[in-house]
Amino acid sequence: MKKIALITGATAGIGRATALLLAQHDFDLIITGRRNDLLEELKQEIAEKYKAGVITLNFDIRNKAEVDQAVEALPGNWKKIDVLINNAGLAAGLDFIDEGNVDDWEAMIDTNIKGLLYITRKVSPVMAANGSGHIVNISSIAGKEVYEKGNVYAASKHAVEALTKGMRIDLLRHNIKVSSVSPGAVETEFSMVRFKGDKGRADGVYKGYEPLKAEDIAESVLFILTRPAHVNINDMLIMPTAQANATTFNRGK
Numbered sequence: 001m002k003k004i005a006l007i008t009g010a011t012a013g014i015g016r017a018t019a020l021l022l023a024q025h026d027f028d029l030i031i032t033g034r035r036n037d038l039l040e041e042l043k044q045e046i047a048e049k050y051k052a053g054v055i056t057l058n059f060d061i062r063n064k065a066e067v068d069q070a071v072e073a074l075p076g077n078w079k080k081i082d083v084l085i086n087n088a089g090l091a092a093g094l095d096f097i098d099e100g101n102v103d104d105w106e107a108m109i110d111t112n113i114k115g116l117l118y119i120t121r122k123v124s125p126v127m128a129a130n131g132s133g134h135i136v137n138i139s140s141i142a143g144k145e146v147y148e149k150g151n152v153y154a155a156s157k158h159a160v161e162a163l164t165k166g167m168r169i170d171l172l173r174h175n176i177k178v179s180s181v182s183p184g185a186v187e188t189e190f191s192m193v194r195f196k197g198d199k200g201r202a203d204g205v206y207k208g209y210e211p212l213k214a215e216d217i218a219e220s221v222l223f224i225l226t227r228p229a230h231v232n233i234n235d236m237l238i239m240p241t242a243q244a245n246a247t248t249f250n251r252g253k
Contacts, residue, residue: 002053005225006030006081008061008119009088011038013188014138017214018085018221019046025222028053030078032070032119033088034060061088061115062107071122080130083225084123086116087138089160091153091194105152112156116163124167128174135171136221137164139182144237147246157182168234177232179224184239184246186212208251209242 127133
């Protein structure tokens with residue numbers, strides 16, 4: 001019987017790449033996100049290419065009632081989730097703390113922290129009842145170190161790091177693995193979202209070097225999920241070769 005993996009934020013970037021890769025490796029998928037058209041496109045692609053079972057859940061991770069309703073509405077065996085990939089997250093704005101946009105702060109806190117908690121609270125009891133499971137939280141280099149103007153985003157990802165450690169302790173008694181993946185610069189929609197559609201500014205983030213691709217992170221998630229039962233990868237920090245830390249890049253000449 002195939003394992004069932006629920007992936008949040010599956011409409012693009014790391015979430016989408018992870019869904020496609022897991023479908024190739026004998027997982028059935030529950031893919032979630034706010035953009036229903038993109039979820040349906042991904043569902044069709046997975047079904048046609050890999051013959052995997054797919055269910056879409058269209059909701060806003062920031063809305064607890066929507067999260068609860070979506071998970072509770074899963075039919076039959078689809079409720080028996082083996083893997084949770086907490087991928088939904090975003091950065092909004094890049095401002096000094098004294099000039100920060102409170103709406104941006106709330107969007108990051110509500111998505112990166114509260115959304116992760118909402119879905120974990122619904123899925124982890126299912127895993128506990130089964131006596132096994134694996135939760136993978138997608139964190140960031142910003143969860144390891146803070147950079148100028150990255151204040152609240154970094155705080156939200158530091159929270160993901162702390163929650164990952166707390167989950168690992170709390171869920172140990174249920175034989176549930178908990179892992180985190182912390183990427184450096186990955187070229188996805190991330191910077192377009194952060195800069196609210198300013199393509200020139202977003203492209204500048206990746207100028208002069210080769211960033212990670214969403215598929216690189218997906219492959220790391222697959223590696224984590226396919227270790228033997230007695231092995232857990234607690235934490236994985238992944239950087240482009242051209243990036244030394246959050247702010248130091250080799251952008252060539």
